[in-house]
Amino acid sequence: MVTVKGAWLMVSVGILSLLSCGDKSRYIIGAGSSFDNPLFSKMFYSYFRARGVKVNYQSIGSGGGISQLINRTIDFGASDVPMNEEQDSLSPGDVLHVPITVSAVVLSYNLPELKDTLRLSPQVLASLFLGRITRWNDTAIAALNPGVPLPDLPVVIAHRSDGSGTTNIFTGYLSRVSKEWDGRVGRGSSVNWPAGLGGKGNEGVAGLIRQTHGAIGYIELAFAMQNKMSFGKIRNRAGRFITPSIASIGAAADIAMPADGKASLADTGAPDGYPISSFSWVLIYKEQGYRRHPRENAAQLLQLLDWMIHDGQQYSSALYYAPLSPAAVSAGDALLQSVTYEGGSILTQKNL
């Protein structure tokens, strides 16, 4: 009997010590976009070294971050996609979208016989993903790539099988540039793909592309850069073929910001901007004085976000994210200053 009691004691001590880890005042808890995770890891590590505040971020996906924010189990969410109407109506308070970084979706392909970078127009891209263009030597593709010998090979489309912000950005772009896409497929985190194969995550899509001769699929820029994958130039609204890079997605994001920060970068008008770019947002409640959320916590959260949109931006380029434009930073500043605690302002210039 003694051993049984001993075991119980050990179990209860174990549980107690687990519970006591959640000392809330010294932690900021966030969850959401897995795309943001590499950048956030670097930022939060530096922030801990600079300010001694730990941030616990779980990269569970944009949708998961939003639903945890709605359930108020986290201090901030992160998403590659603004909240939709249903999520807005479920949310117990107004949610602010603070632009935090800029990302892009690139079109990667497996055509080893091609010496030059493939050039694609929005219409050809939509036709490819609608399953309308089925061979690489199609006249529509050849017209965009004069002098490039295109192989007589079937096109294999690779898309994400899991719901993701990346899919949302890409289908959002296609809906913007093609009426037919908008009518037949539309925009969403997962859509009814008219053609192709699905792979789980960026690595799944990249795997399909690598293995299949003649495959084309969309992946995040950072993933494509890190894995040295070839990707195409896309024609933007100004008529230029743009290679996705930190400079070209930065150019796409350098626009006049709406006050709510929810600017769409799809099919940007910037002449040097890459057209399939998007902001990523940190989501927080405008009114921070909700149940069991102490004032110090709210102040710490705002200081963190303020640091992220200013000092934190220096870590972007090395990790293949584009830094925010001055316009986006000042929109973020204004949003952070509008945050209240029980009606009163928290963030003023003097306590920064």
Add this chain to the structure above:
Amino acid sequence: MNMETSIPASVIPSPVVRDGAGLRKRVRRTFRQIRGEGAFRSLLLIAGGLLVVLVLGILLTLITQSLPSIRLLGLKFIWGSTWNPVRNVYGAWPFLLGTLLTSFLALLISIPFSVAIAIFLGEYYPSSWFAGALKNAVELIAAVPSVIYGFWGLAVLVPMVRQLEARFGMEQPLGVGIFSASLILSIMIIPYAASLGRSMIQMVPGHLKEAAYGLGATHWEVIRHVVIPYTRSGLFAGILLSLGRALGETMAVTMVIGNTSILPKSIFSPGNTMASVIANEFTEADKTVYLSALIELGLALFLVTVIINIAGKKIIDRVTNE
């Protein structure tokens, strides 16, 4: 049934024990020991009852959570072949078909192997170094995490299937698809039927086999006419267990099946299964009906498993009563 007559007297625990010095000593049953008996019985009852409550609870949760989708779509959910989260149209038919196709195809591929392994280990070489190695290998197959099968499938099996498809003269050999998923599944489910079959075959009474040998039967005839008929229900139960595993397998399937909601045209087409769709889309399901439709998919999978199990039990009853 009368327990007293069916158990030999030597098995009933005697209250007479020997102490350290080897002297016989009568032990008196204390009140605590008798009360312990009752407590043990209620412990068993609680453990068993909890399981039943749990299964019913899961069913109830699945039903209540899928109500929004059932209300919106009704029976169209099962027969509809369009899965479009953007338009809130959810038809599970392609995934239902994918689940059944991959599972039964996997079963078909695995049965010869699992039965052969069961007979080999149970009847031919119950104990040799090779039998030991084979037995451990079979057990290891069951212990390997499914994501590893998925990786192996994607890296090794899919290119091989692609070459096979190219040899068949398919215009666009993809490699991924229902056939690859079935192959992976068939390997994963072998241990279930093989282990159960092996222990069943080892339990065939020796005198039955010896009688057959005595009548001049060959080894094959003994297996064909004594061992297989005697173990039929056990072998079938093992196969049913394998099928249950195949129906619910998620990770390995998702990695090699191609994940498309377009209806498969052949076994080499890409497809999708119910479990794989749930795993892929659950985290980012951003609308109530969407989430509810995914839960209804889980309910459908639950019901398919239940139906197949009941049908399997019926078949077992019939073959054992023959």
